Every structure is written in C-alpha cells, then in structure tokens.
Amino acid sequence: MDKSKELFSELEVTVETAKELGLTEKEYTLILEILGRTPTYTELGVYSVMWSEHCSYKNSIKQLKTLPRSGGRLLVEAGEENAGLVDIGHGYAIAFKIESHNHPSAIEPFQGAATGVGGILRDIFTMGARPIAALNSLRFGELDNSRTKYLLSGVVHGISHYGNCFGVPTVGGEIYFDNCYNDNPLVNAMAVGIVKTDKTASAASSGVGNPVMILGSSTGRDGIHGASLLASREFDEKTADMRPTVQVGDPFAEKLLLEATIELIEAGVIAGIQDMGAAGISCSTTEMSARNKLGMDINLDVVPLREQDMSAYEIMLSESQERMLAVIHHDKVDKAVEICNKWDVPITKIGTVTDDGIIHITRHGKKVVELDADYLVLGGGAPQYDREFKEPEYLKETSAYDTDSVAKHTPVVGDFLELIKSPTIASKRWIYEQYDSQVRTNTVSIKGDAAVVRIKEIPGKAIAVKTDCNSRYTYLNPYNGAAAAVAEAARNVVCTGAKPVAITNCLNFGNPYDPEVYYQFREAIKGMGDACRKFDTPVTGGNVSFHNESQKFAVYPTPTIGMLGIIEDVNKIMTYDFKNDGDVIAMVGFENCELGGSEYLKHFAGKITGKAPVMNLDNEKNLQDNLLELIDKCLIKSAHDISEGGLAICLAEKSIASGKGCKVLLTENTVGRIFGESQSRVIVTFDASNQNVIENLCKKSNLPIEIIGNVGGESLVIDGYLDMPVNEIREIYENAISNIMTN
Amino acid sequence: MKFGIVVFPGSNCDHDAYYSVTGNLGYSAEYLWHKDTTIPKDIDCIILPGGFSYGDYLRCGAIARFSPLMNEVIKFANNGGYIIGICNGFQILTESGLLPGTLLRNENLKFICKDVFLKVENNSTPFTNKFKSDSIIRIPIAHGEGNYYADDSTVEKLENENQIVFRYTNEKGVADKSFNPNGSINNIAGIISSNGRILGMMPHPERYCDDLLGCSDGTSVFHSIANNFIK
Numbered sequence: 001m002d003k004s005k006e007l008f009s010e011l012e013v014t015v016e017t018a019k020e021l022g023l024t025e026k027e028y029t030l031i032l033e034i035l036g037r038t039p040t041y042t043e044l045g046v047y048s049v050m051w052s053e054h055c056s057y058k059n060s061i062k063q064l065k066t067l068p069r070s071g072g073r074l075l076v077e078a079g080e081e082n083a084g085l086v087d088i089g090h091g092y093a094i095a096f097k098i099e100s101h102n103h104p105s106a107i108e109p110f111q112g113a114a115t116g117v118g119g120i121l122r123d124i125f126t127m128g129a130r131p132i133a134a135l136n137s138l139r140f141g142e143l144d145n146s147r148t149k150y151l152l153s154g155v156v157h158g159i160s161h162y163g164n165c166f167g168v169p170t171v172g173g174e175i176y177f178d179n180c181y182n183d184n185p186l187v188n189a190m191a192v193g194i195v196k197t198d199k200t201a202s203a204a205s206s207g208v209g210n211p212v213m214i215l216g217s218s219t220g221r222d223g224i225h226g227a228s229l230l231a232s233r234e235f236d237e238k239t240a241d242m243r244p245t246v247q248v249g250d251p252f253a254e255k256l257l258l259e260a261t262i263e264l265i266e267a268g269v270i271a272g273i274q275d276m277g278a279a280g281i282s283c284s285t286t287e288m289s290a291r292n293k294l295g296m297d298i299n300l301d302v303v304p305l306r307e308q309d310m311s312a313y314e315i316m317l318s319e320s321q322e323r324m325l326a327v328i329h330h331d332k333v334d335k336a337v338e339i340c341n342k343w344d345v346p347i348t349k350i351g352t353v354t355d356d357g358i359i360h361i362t363r364h365g366k367k368v369v370e371l372d373a374d375y376l377v378l379g380g381g382a383p384q385y386d387r388e389f390k391e392p393e394y395l396k397e398t399s400a401y402d403t404d405s406v407a408k409h410t411p412v413v414g415d416f417l418e419l420i421k422s423p424t425i426a427s428k429r430w431i432y433e434q435y436d437s438q439v440r441t442n443t444v445s446i447k448g449d450a451a452v453v454r455i456k457e458i459p460g461k462a463i464a465v466k467t468d469c470n471s472r473y474t475y476l477n478p479y480n481g482a483a484a485a486v487a488e489a490a491r492n493v494v495c496t497g498a499k500p501v502a503i504t505n506c507l508n509f510g511n512p513y514d515p516e517v518y519y520q521f522r523e524a525i526k527g528m529g530d531a532c533r534k535f536d537t538p539v540t541g542g543n544v545s546f547h548n549e550s551q552k553f554a555v556y557p558t559p560t561i562g563m564l565g566i567i568e569d570v571n572k573i574m575t576y577d578f579k580n581d582g583d584v585i586a587m588v589g590f591e592n593c594e595l596g597g598s599e600y601l602k603h604f605a606g607k608i609t610g611k612a613p614v615m616n617l618d619n620e621k622n623l624q625d626n627l628l629e630l631i632d633k634c635l636i637k638s639a640h641d642i643s644e645g646g647l648a649i650c651l652a653e654k655s656i657a658s659g660k661g662c663k664v665l666l667t668e669n670t671v672g673r674i675f676g677e678s679q680s681r682v683i684v685t686f687d688a689s690n691q692n693v694i695e696n697l698c699k700k701s702n703l704p705i706e707i708i709g710n711v712g713g714e715s716l717v718i719d720g721y722l723d724m725p726v727n728e729i730r731e732i733y734e735n736a737i738s739n740i741m742t743n
Numbered sequence: 744m745k746f747g748i749v750v751f752p753g754s755n756c757d758h759d760a761y762y763s764v765t766g767n768l769g770y771s772a773e774y775l776w777h778k779d780t781t782i783p784k785d786i787d788c789i790i791l792p793g794g795f796s797y798g799d800y801l802r803c804g805a806i807a808r809f810s811p812l813m814n815e816v817i818k819f820a821n822n823g824g825y826i827i828g829i830c831n832g833f834q835i836l837t838e839s840g841l842l843p844g845t846l847l848r849n850e851n852l853k854f855i856c857k858d859v860f861l862k863v864e865n866n867s868t869p870f871t872n873k874f875k876s877d878s879i880i881r882i883p884i885a886h887g888e889g890n891y892y893a894d895d896s897t898v899e900k901l902e903n904e905n906q907i908v909f910r911y912t913n914e915k916g917v918a919d920k921s922f923n924p925n926g927s928i929n930n931i932a933g934i935i936s937s938n939g940r941i942l943g944m945m946p947h948p949e950r951y952c953d954d955l956l957g958c959s960d961g962t963s964v965f966h967s968i969a970n971n972f973i974k
Contacts (some may be wrong), residue, residue, distance in 0.1 A: 164796045167755025252753050252798030259752070343752060402946050436856045436885045438950050440795075441759040442958070454955060456762065473844070570955060 008366035010311055012644055017041070018723060021048035021225075027383060027728035032501040034375050042312045042361065042368040046376065049117045049225070049279035049317060050286060053546050056382040059512040060544040063525045067459065069537045073501055075541075079378075081203050082123040084540020085195075086502045088566055089472060090458045093197045095129035097189035097447055098137070098467065100545035100561040104246040105187040109154025109346040113187050114249040116163040120191040122275035124325065125258045128201040128265040129193030133164050133453050134441055136173040136189050137506065137560045138543040141182030143423045143740050147179075151185050157187070158249075160434040164259070166253035168665060170435035171442050173467050177423045178608065182474075183550030188506040188543075190464055190562045194457060201265045203274045204291035205353055210271050212285070212351040213333075215303055215324040215340060216257045219280070220306035222248035224320025253322040261324060264404045267339060269332035271377040276323040278473075282316045285323035285359055288378055293359040298351035300368075312363035319421035327353055353471035368715040373680065389579050390515035391523055391703065398476050401611040407672030415534060416722055419645045420652055427656075447657060448576040449495035449641055450565065462573065464498035464565040470644065471556035472597035477612035478523035488529035488643060489563035492626045494637040495682060497574040498565025500535055505542035505561055510554025514547045517662040520557040527615075528559055534617040535624070538561065556608075574631045576640035581712040583637055584688050585645070585662060586690045588627070588698060588705045589681035590619045593672025599644045601673035613679050620680045627682060628701050635694055636686045646675040648718065650683050655716045655726045656733055664709035665719040672694035684712055744972040746772040747786035749816065749832075756793030756949065764790075764965050765952025777807075777810045786969050788825040789816060791832025793947060801889050803846065804834035813839060825869060825968060826941045829971055830886055833933070833943035842943045843901070843934055844893030846886075852870065853888040858958075859924055859930050860957055861909040861946060862916045868908055868935050870942040873967040879916050880960040882946040888944040889935075891927035899909040901934055909933035909944055957960070 011017065021044060031039055039047060049055055057064065069078035075085040075093055083097035098742035101116025115677035117134060124131050136159055141148045163170045168191065187460045205212075214692045223246065264270050273289075274284045281303070283295050300315045310318075310578050328336045333349075340347040353359070359376075375381030419425055444452040450466035468489035474481025490500040505528065511519040532539060544563075548555040567573055595601045598611025644649045649665075656660055667671050686694060691707070698705040715724045748762050750757045757774065764770045775782060775789070777796075796807035803887070807813060813835070818828055820841050828836040829869030836842040849855055863871050864876040872924050874880070893901070909932040913922045919929045925945070948961030 163852055164856075165753070165755075165798070167794060187853060217938055237911075250798075252795060252800070255795075256752055256754070433857050434854050436854070438856065438883055438947075438956075439755055439759065440760060441953065441956060444955060456766075614775075 004580050006367060007370060008368050010313060011041040013038055013041055013044050017052055018384045018709040019046060021045060022052060027051060028566045032382065034381060035638045040318055042369055045313045045317050046371060047371060047469035047545045049282050050376040051382050054278050055546055057376050058383045059385050060380060061384050062386060063522055066525060067529045068532050070538060072536055072538055073284040074538055074540060075197065077326045078539050078541040082113060082126045084502065084504055085200065086540065086564060087197065091197055092457055093195055093270040094192060094534065094564060095124050095195055095465060096190065096192040096504055096532060096562065097123050098188055098560065099543040100506050100508060101187045101189060102184060102508065102548055105155055109151045110158040113155040113158030113401065115247045115258060115321055116187050117159055117162040118190040118249045118254050119249065120189045121168060121254065122277065122629045124191045124193035125202065126203065126273055127195060127262050128199050128262060129195035130262060131168040132193050132440060133451065133465060134170045134190065135465060135467050136358045136561065137469065138173065138175040139186035139558060140177050141179055142177055146617050148706045149741060155187055156431050156434055158224050162249055162251045164436040166255050166601055166740055167439050169437050169439050171437050171446050171453060172465060173441055175428060176402055176471065176555065180553055183654065184548045184555055186508050186548065186555065186558055190467055190504065194455065199208065199273040201270050201273050203272060203288060203289040205272045205294050206292055207271050207329065208294065208353050208355045209352045210327050210330050211333060211349045211388060212353060213326050213328050213347050215260065215326055215345055215347050217250065217253050217322040218304040218306050219315055219318045220320045221314055221318065225316045230356065239719065244268050247319050249321050254344050255322060256343045257322055258372050260345040263337055263339045266288045267335055270329055271327040273324055273326040276325060278319060280318045286376045288325065288327065289359060290377040293357050293374065293492050295354035295356045295360065296351050296353050296667060297360045300361060300363040302348060302350050304346055304348055312361065312368040316361065318499060326505060327434050327727055336443065345714045356435045357457050360446055375654050387512055387518040388515040389519040391519055392661050395601060398609045401609040403601065404673045406601065406604060407593045407595050407670060408655050409671045410669060411671045411674055413722055415600065416648055416733065417520065419649060420733050421736035422599060423737055423740065425645045425649055427734045428737065429734055430738040430741055441551050445575065447493040449507060452496050452567065452573055454570055460570055462570050463566040464493040464496040464567060466492040467560055467561065468492060469558055469560040471558040472608045474524060474559060475596045475608060476610060478520040478557050479527035479617045480612045480634055482524035482527035483531040483617060484613065485559055486528055486535065487615060487620045487679060489561040489625060490535045490537060491641045493563050493565030494627050495576065495641055496567065497572050498567045499628060500537050500563055500565045502540050502564050503537050503561050504540050504605055505534060507558060508548050508555060508558040509546050510549040517554055524557055524559045531535060532619055532655035532709065533619055550641050572634065574639050574655060576638055578660040578662060578711045579637040581660065581665050582688065583685040584691055584707055585664060585683065585685050585709045585712040587681060587683055588614065588703060589727045590678065590704060591621045591681060592678040593676040594678045595676055596671060598675060598677040600646065600671060613677055615679050622701055622703055623682065626701050627699060630684065635690045636684045640683050642681040642683060644677065647678050648674045652716055652729055654683065656730045659726060660711055661713035661715045661717065661726050662709055662711050663713060663717040664721065666708060670722040674718065681708050706710045744787055744969040745785050746770060746788050746790055747775045747782060748772055748790045748792060749777065749950060751774045751777045751794065751796035751810065753796050753798055754792050754794035755849045757946065760790045760792045760949045763949040765925050767952040768968055771914060775812060777812045780811050780815065781817045782819055782920050788827065789819060789971055791826065791828040791835050793830035793832060795949050796831055796835060799809060803831060804838035806853040807835045810840040817841065820941055823940055824885065825940065827870060829947055829949065830945055831962050832913050833945055834888065836941060836943045841941050842934060843897045846888050846890055847890040848888050849890050849893050855924055856885040859946060860912050860914050861914045864907050864910050865905045868939055869971045870964055871908060872970050873963040877916065879914060880914065881958050882948055882961055886945055889927065890925040891930065891931040898928055904937065905933050906937065907931055908935050921930065
C-alpha cells in the first residue's frame with residue numbers, strides 16, 4: 001500500500017525542501033530509503049530537527065563514546081537520562097548537567113540566556129531532583145566595544161531574571177574575554193539538583209495504553225527550528241533575521257512546573273517524563289518512545305495552542321518553553337490532574353502509548369506523521385559521522401613563539417596593574433551581585449576556588465561545584481588544554497576540601513566540517529578522557545555545541561568542564577583568603593615558568609600565543625591527593641590555585657579577600673616566576689609550627705614545596721618588585737568591570 | 744510559639760524561613776497555602792516570605808494582595824496579629840495597605856544580592872527586642888525592587904513615631920547615601936506599622952540564622968518575635 005497517499009503533507013517535499021530545513025542531500029536520500037516513500041512536510045521537519053547536530057550529536061557521538069562514562073558513584077550512564085546522577089550516600093543523589101545556549105544568546109542575549117537557564121533547570125527537575133545550585137560559564141569578546149557590553153549586560157540580566165525568580169541560587173562559574181568570541185559569545189548554563197535515589201523519574205516511556213500528557217505552558221510559534229537552523233550553523237549576515245527562533249522564557253511558569261513535577265514524581269503517578277527543550281514535541285515523543293521501543297498515538301488538535309491556526313509542522317517543531325511531556329500511569333490520571341490543578345499547571349492528554357514503536361501524529365483528522373521512533377534518535381537510526389581532521393596551520397606559528405626569553409624579563413609594576421584590572425582577572429562582582437546566590441540557604445561560599453553548597457538533607461555534608469576551561473590553552477594545544485580544564489576544575493574543588501567525583505561537559509567548537517576544527521575536537525576529547533580517567537571523574541553527560549563561528553573566525557575550542565566534588569565534613573571546608581599574621585606562605589606543586597597562552601603574554605604580545613602549559617596528569621594527581629590530606633589533617637589554613645595571571649594575581653586575590661598583606665621573597669623576580677601560568681600549583685598558608693610536618697609530607701610524595709613568605713602588614717609585597725597597599729589593589733580589582741560597564 | 748509561613752506559588756524563600764525558624768531556632772511552623780480561606784487558630788506570627796508571589800511581572804505583590812489567603816491575613820492583622828514581611832513579603836504588605844509607602848525599582852535598575860549593614864533604629868518593637876540599642880547587623884539583600892518610597896508626610900510620620908526599624912548603614916552605623924544599596928528614602932530598610940505588630944523589611948534575616956552560612960545576625964529577629972509569647 002502506498003503510505004504517501006494515506007498521509008497528508010502540507011507542502012510538497014523535495015530534496016530542495018530538505019536542504020532548506022538543514023538536511024544534506026545524502027541524509028534526505030537515507031530518509032527516503034528508511035521510509036520507502038517521500039516523507040510528509042511535517043515528517044521532514046521532525047527528521048530535520050532530530051537529525052540536526054544539536055539533537056543527534058551526529059558529528060560528535062563517535063568521539064564522545066571514547067570518554068569514561070560510567071563507574072564510580074554514577075547511578076545512570078551518560079546520555080541515558082536527562083542529566084547525570086551521582087550517588088552521594090545516605091540515600092541521596094546529585095543530578096547535574098551543563099548545556100549551551102550560545103546561538104540564541106548571540107542574537108537575543110536576554111531571552112537567549114534566560115531560556116538557557118530554564119532549559120537546564122528542567123533537565124534537572126525532570127529527574128525528580130530539586131535544583132539547589134546554578135552556575136554559568138561565559139565567553140565574550142573584548143569589553144572595549146558597545147556590542148560586547150550589550151551582550152554581557154543582556155546575558156547577565158537574562159540569567160539573573162530567570163534564576164532569581166525561579167528560586168535557584170546562582171553560585172558560581174567563570175568568564176573570559178577574548179576577541180574570538182566577539183560575534184559568537186558562549187553561554188553555558190549548569191544546574192545541580194538533589195533527589196532521593198528511590199524517587200528519581202525516568203525519561204523512558206512505558207506501559208502500552210498509558211496516556212501521554214503535556215504539562216505546562218501552551219505551544220506557540222516561538223523557537224521553531226531553534227535546534228536545526230539556528231544552533232546548527234555558523235553566523236552570517238542572515239543571522240539577525242533568525243531572532244524569532246529564539247524562545248521566550250517565563251520563570252514563574254517554570255517554578256510552578258517544578259513544584260508540580262516534583263509532587264507528581266513523589267506521588268508515583270509518572271511512568272516517564274521528559275522536558276521539552278530543543279525540538280519540542282518531536283524530540284520528547286520520539287526519544288521517550290525509542291528508549292523502550294514503544295510508540296505513541298498523538299492528536300495535535302488537543303495540544304493547547306497560543307495561536308489556533310498553527311500547522312502540524314509548527315506544533316511539532318515549536319520550542320515554546322516551560323513544557324513537559326509525561327506518560328502517566330493510566331489508573332493515576334485523577335491524582336495527576338489534582339496535583340497539577342493545585343499548582344495551576346495545565347495538563348492535557350494528547351495521546352496514548354502504543355506497542356508498535358511508531359510515532360503516529362494527526363492534525364485536523366488527517367494523519368501527518370507515521371515514523372519509526374528508533375530511526376530518528378541518537379543511538380538508533382540517526383546518522384553518525386567520522387569527520388576529516390587535520391592539524392591546524394596556526395599551531396606552527398603559535399608554538400614557534402619564543403616565550404622563554406619573555407619569561408626571563410624583569411617585570412614592571414605597571415604589568416601587575418594591567419593584569420589585576422583585566423576583565424578576565426578582575427573581580428566579577430558587577431556580574432555576581434545581580435544573581436541571587438543565597439536563596440535556599442545552603443550557600444556556604446561563592447568566593448574562592450569553587451562554590452560550596454551544604455546539603456541540608458545530609459547534615460555535615462556539602463558539595464563543591466565549579467566550571468572551568470581556559471580555552472587559550474585549548475587553542476594552543478587542544479589535548480593539553482582540555483586535560484588542563486579537567487585538572488583545574490578538579491584542583492579548584494580540591495582547594496575547598498572536596499573530593500572530585502564526576503564531571504559534566506559542554507563542548508563548544510567551530511564548524512565540524514572544517515578539518516582543523518575537527519582536529520581540535522578529537523584532541524580535546526582525548527585530553528579530557530585521559531584526565532577524567534586519571535582523576536576518576538567520569539563524564540555524566542553534557543552537551544556539544546558546534547558551529548560557533550562567524551564569517552571571520554571560529555571561537556577557541558572551549559570544552560567547558562562542570563566539576564562536582566563532595567565534602568564529607570563541613571567543619572573542614574577550606575577557604576582561600578589569608579588568615580593570620582605570621583602564617584607561612586608556600587607554593588606547592590610544579591613550576592616551569594610557562595607563559596604560553598597566559599594573561600601576561602596577551603598583555604605583552606597583544607595576542608594568545610606560545611605553547612600551552614605542560615599538563616602532567618601524574619603530577620596533578622599527586623598535588624591534589626596531598627592537598628586533600630593537608631586539609632583533612634587540618635594542617636593548612638588557606639589554599640588557592642595559581643591560574644590566570646600567575647603567582648602575583650593569586651597572592652593579590654588572597655590579600656583582597658582577607659584585607660591582609662603579605663611579604664614574599666622569590667629566588668628571582670622574573671616574568672616567568674611572577675606571572676607564569678604553569679599548571680598543578682597551589683598557594684597554601686599555615687601556622688609556622690606545622691611547617692616541618694608539611695614539608696616532610698610533601699617530600700615523601702616527591703611534591704615540590706617552596707616557602708615564599710609570610711602573611712602580614714597592609715601591603716602586598718613581592719620583595720624587589722611590588723609594594724602596594726591591599727586597599728589600593730582592591731579598589732582597582734573590585735571596580736574594573738563596573739567602571740567599564742557604566743562608562 | 745508557632746509561625747505560619749505563607750506559600751504563594753512563586754514564593755521561593757518559604758522553605759528558607761521554615762528551615763530557619765524550625766531547624767536553626769527550634770520553633771514550630773507550618774505552611775499556609777495561598778488558596779486557603781482560613782488561618783489556623785494556633786498561629787502566633789505570620790511570615791510573608793521572599794520570592795515572586797505570582798511571577799510579579801506586573802508589579803511586585805500587586806496580584807498577591809488579591810489572593811484568598813491575603814484576605815485572611817488582613818483580618819489577622821486587623822485583630823492585632825504579628826506579621827513579618829520579608830522582601831517580596833514587604834512588597835505585598837505595602838500593596839495590601841498594611842504598611843504605608845511602596846517599593847520602587849532599585850536605583851541602578853538591577854537586581855542586587857549582597858550583604859548590607861543595618862542599624863537597628865528601634866529595639867523596643869516585638870521584632871527587635873532581643874537586639875541591643877543601636878546594634879549594627881549584617882544581613883543580605885536580594886531584590887530588584889527594594890527602593891522604599893513614600894510621600895513626605897508619611898516619611899515624616901514614620902521618622903517621628905519611631906516606625907523606621909532598620910536603616911542601611913556602613914559597619915559603623917553611618918547612614919550615608921553611599922551605603923544605601925537601592926536608593927530608598929532616608930536609607931529605609933524596614934518599617935513597622937503604627938500598632939507595632941507588622942514589620943516589613945527588604946533584607947533577609949532568615950538567610951543569616953546559621954553560622955555555617957557565615958553569619959547568624961538574623962536569629963535575633965525571630966527570637967524577638969518568640970519573646971513576645973513567653974509567658
């Protein structure tokens with residue numbers, strides 16, 4: 001029987017239609033083979049979003065599978081559910097994930113960032129977990145032009161608007177400013193939630209005959225083709241015209257959805273649930289069904305709409321926010337409706353679960369879709385590509401730059417002043433004060449190397465969370481840079497006394513069809529995988545964002561790491577500020593006076609160049625293990641990792657946070673020692689009476705330790721180089737970004 | 744002593760208030776649902792918590808005042824009941840007419856979350872009797888619309904009748920404009936009704952009731968309330 005005659009197509013479908021929707025000719029041919037007929041226009045729309053880069057991971061999945069994705073405390077394997085799930089003991093688990101919203105934020109910063117936060121929060125509470133913390137990792141161009149200021153201002157306002165109203169504390173993140181992000185900023189949002197391990201919900205459909213219900217907001221024309229056309233291609237002169245594909249967020253609706261969802265899951269009425277983010281009803285119906293080889297019979301006429309004349313195509317592809325698709329146990333529908341009514345969350349039955357593995361969709365009494373769910377999804381029939389790769393040409397030039405001779409220079413005081421006010425280094429107060437960082441009263445600290453959030457449910461326990469990625473290093477050496485991103489994230493949580501346990505990642509790269517970009521991607525995945533194996537921090541999930549480039553250039557490869565660490569005893573939380581006058585200051589770790597990709601070199605040479613710092617994972621592990629032991633034995637009073645800006649900035653931050661000065665004497669006052677960014681180094685302080693035992697402990701582990709000075713006084717003193725009152729430094733550091741933003 | 748904590752659908756500091764008064768301070772408390780039409784007889788003090796009551800896209804608290812439970816809260820107030828409105832709760836109290844004035848957008852038009860210093864200007868109220876006179880306390884703010892405004896005669900009355908309970912200052916108690924985070928008139932951070940039973944404040948005392956979170960200056964507000972009920 002000729003199916004095409006039974007199915008209604010709003011428009012005639014040809015290979016040209018497929019190309020307009022972002023599919024390749026080859027992919028269209030494959031669809032024809034799978035179906036044995038021409039797809040309807042709506043079916044083609046469903047294929048185009050499901051096989052988009054954004055939903056199918058078609059150019060990344062083969063590489064992602066090489067990452068360690070199970071073991072340790074993981075309760076679900078990466079990709080199985082909406083977010084990763086990590087056992088923290090006592091019957092509780094942490095759900096966490098990071099996701100990009102780069103393309104929407106580039107063309108509509110406020111709504112783009114706001115809905116990025118909304119999307120990642122839904123991923124967390126869809127699992128039954130209540131969000132307890134949010135973070136964000138941001139990249140912008142230089143803050144010297146009005147467009148970057150507009151983007152930064154809009155993105156921060158969007159994050160603040162959504163997170164504050166929803167009621168999740170925004171506790172941390174990081175931000176860098178580099179030219180390569182001028183046209184294509186990065187907005188990666190991370191959320192962390194807590195759930196009882198026996199109260200989690202699954203994203204798989206189950207129970208033939210169970211009703212399929214849509215919860216939350218009505219469906220409108222916003223966000224159509226957000227995933228396939230906007231997020232899956234580069235920026236060009238037409239990009240601004242795509243502003244209508246950016247969704248509009250409603251945090252209050254999301255708050256209601258949160259409360260209703262958690263109550264529904266606790267009441268045991270849910271058989272399966274998935275949030276509607278990218279590709280809306282198309283993605284949620286097919287993915288939920290494919291997980292258990294089931295089908296669904298959906299009637300679009302009963303979907304609550306914002307505009308009644310929406311076509312099947314538009315309803316299927318809408319990315320209207322604050323919606324969920326839930327399969328409800330058929331005998332518990334009344335209870336589900338009661339809970340939703342309590343929270344004023346609309347709930348509507350739109351279909352039933354079938355046993356045939358087929359998604360059947362009707363609109364106005366006509367069948368518009370009849371597709372095998374399995375062929376649409378990642379891990380099923382969605383294409384998986386190996387892409388060409390080639391070492392980038394620019395690496396020859398950058399690696400040839402002579403950083404060694406620069407490292408031997410003697411710096412001037414002006415160098416320090418330039419660095420301390422550089423937006424990448426200066427205080428992010430202008431940003432974080434716009435975020436409610438304390439709601440839910442769990443936030444122990446937002447300053448320092450990682451955010452610390454106590455777990456009320458398990459008295460005495462806390463988690464440390466951090467996002468990290470110095471993409472300058474990844475640009476100069478994708479393997480080392482990605483390994484360093486994992487290492488730095490782990491080091492940062494270790495500096496608070498937490499044991500790193502798992503990561504989520506957000507992989508922001510350029511066009512994967514460019515062999516040089518693909519080389520960066522492959523190498524970064526290798527480096528990340530090796531580092532995760534070394535630290536025993538498996539990847540719980542995350543997101544890939546390709547096509548981050550404009551007509552002029554691609555962004556630096558930016559594989560952002562979101563790290564979760566566990567603090568077993570809140571009494572042993574470590575902080576980074578100086579504590580007492582007279583305390584000994586020591587550098588622990590491995591110094592090579594490297595300047596490649598450093599903030600200093602950017603200031604000195606005007607560009608990101610050189611060789612990325614060496615990343616020796618054995619050394620790093622050695623440092624972190626010993627640091628945790630020093631903290632556990634209560635031998636040290638502060639710990640702060642040395643990162644952008646090197647030793648001088650690390651000391652300055654410790655002084656600014658405490659209001660205490662210090663006096664440091666170095667073996668030589670060279671640029672390499674003072675501003676070098678060698679990895680695997682931490683500055684610690686301790687009482688002089690502990691010096692012997694600490695030195696012996698380090699010696700036993702072959703971990704270098706160098707006593708460099710003492711805490712005290714009102715000024716930051718690096719003998720023979722710098723002598724400046726801490727108050728003056730703080731003034732510059734605290735106000736640098738707000739001065740730029742208000743001028 | 745029992746607190747009743749009002750839960751609007753967009754309240755997000757309701758759990759925090761509950762945890763502080765019960766978990767940290769050991770009092771009893773129960774949630775009061777915004778659709779309810781009665782307030783249990785054993786409630787001694789109502790907390791209107793922070794958050795975004797009904798989304799607050801229109802004007803903070805403008806819709807909340809029409810909720811079923813708010814009718815009961817107003818009756819509770821008219822019978823001389825104790826009410827503390829924190830942040831969004833303060834906004835709802837002014838919208839409901841239980842406290843004078845209004846809360847405008849912050850002067851810098853941005854949401855602000857940070858610690859501020861407050862001077863306890865009046866320690867003889869039911870909400871501050873556990874503070875020493877002229878205490879300087881550190882409490883966080885987290886709001887976009889906390890810029891207190893009222894007409895001249897109202898402000899004059901508030902000043903003259905000692906109804907200004909908390910004022911933004913520096914750590915030494917200087918109420919200079921430079922220590923005012925949101926532009927509020929006369930650095931007002933919290934005021935009390937003329938019968939002394941209703942307090943509205945923008946800062947969040949419930950957030951600082953736990954040493955683990957870095958400060959417990961907020962505890963005295965709730966201990967003061969409980970102090971009224973010690974026979």
